[in-house]
């Protein structure tokens with residue numbers, strides 16, 4: 001990543017400068033003013049938000065018809081452009097930037113990360129997410145506290161939650177992105193598309209609109225060769241734009257323990273081999 005420009009302040013610093021310690025105090029308009037940007041609301045077509053900067057001031061325009069969590073996230077996202085990419089031409093950001101740009105390294109992803117760190121600050125979020133299971137009921141509860149979208153909140157719960165989980169976003173045609181938490185990183189990778197026995201498959205193919213979380217074979221989701229021996233708790237939601245978000249929770253951790261043991265055995269086999 002480029003070195004930070006001199007006007008850059010990370011979200012944690014901005015919140016600390018304003019003395020913000022609780023979710024209810026994360027006032028996006030006041031924060032924007034503190035960063036020399038004014039937020040205004042008006043009808044927009046073709047994009048959900050835009051920013052126009054001139055010298056050291058900016059105007060952020062947000063679609064007045066978006067729902068409140070999306071408006072706040074748009075504000076945080078445009079502020080991310082303002083802090084990171086000032087001096088470039090104006091940005092216009094479509095709704096899909098907020099749901100689909102999470103894994104590549106580009107200005108949209110960086111702006112989404114900035115918005116997340118501002119609206120769902122790690123330390124504060126961990127306090128509220130403590131011991132919450134990775135399900136959409138937990139996500140909804142946290143999204144109400146932080147006034148944030150389901151997608152942004154679910155990503156946070158996977159990243160900062162204490163239980164082994166993965167969030168996967170599937171569009172109608174392809175997988176868009178996935179976020180594993182620390183327990184799964186470099187151990188398990190999702191298949192390109194969910195298996196036919198998954199809830200997500202049913203949602204993507206119009207076989208129902210909502211399902212309760214249930215245990216499905218891990219082989220429906222991950223490409224580990226022994227996956228058919230294990231279960232994973234799946235909770236999937238169909239979003240309005242045809243996207244399906246899935247939270248996978250290794251409630252039964254046997255698969256992860258077995259993978260750890262296999263890695264350990266491989267490691268000791270390698271060190272025996274080196275000794276000979």
Ligand SMILES: [Zn+2]
Pocket residue numbers: 077081091092093097107108111
């Ligand atoms: Zn953008």
